Amino acid sequence: MTNLKHLTAAALLFSASQSSLTTSACSVIAEHDWKDEGELAELAPVTVVGTATQIEQNVATKDDGDDYYYGPRRYTVEVTCVLTETDLVTVNSIINVTGFGDSAACSSEAPEDEPAIIFLDNNEDGTFSARYDDPHSAVAELSEDHLLEIADALQSPPNGGLVACGRQYYDGADFEVLFNATVSVAVLSTTSMLAVATATFAAFVAL
Secondary structure: OHHHHHHHHHHOOEEEEOOOOOOOEEEEOOOOOOOOHHHHHHHOOEEEEEEEEEOOOEEEEOOOOOEEEEOOOEEEEEEEEEOOOOOOOOOOOEEEEEOOOOHHHOOOOOOOOOOEEEEEEEOOOOOEEEOOOOOOOOEEEOOHHHHHHHHHHHOOOOOOHHHHHHHHHOOHHHHHHHHHHHHHHHHHHHHHHHHHHHHHHHHHHHO
């Protein structure tokens, strides 16, 4: 239900060309303000790194004897990193995920060939759904830059899953240096903003 809500909201942002002769294609309005990976991680209840494997779909037989598949595409995801501070999923676990789809429908293709960052909604039955806060936004490329954007947005702790993930996929020492620099700049910026706000309030009170 949650995933349907986000898909419906996302659909309002796009126009699709339709005809009886062509397949509907996802097109994004020029004014759309794209979210970066940090913003997507802030919005998603769960953000992981993993690889997907499609599992058997629901199948039925038509009157002519041919089989056809129906229902959502279902996948398992092997989780190699958990980037969000959460108890909903653990490293090296396998979770069930729906919601990956066709890029023509503004969805994200399942990352079956190599690990990727995946943004998820958690369902009441313990499964997960691909989360869309932008078109094609449920899956992002796994890169140092994207991990650092997420670390900045979530204020990830140095002993958390995100730093462990950076050490796993990239040079450990180098990634920690980049992480510390990113977090230090973020903290410095927040401290400066608080100082300005405090000074402004004090000046207002003095009036």
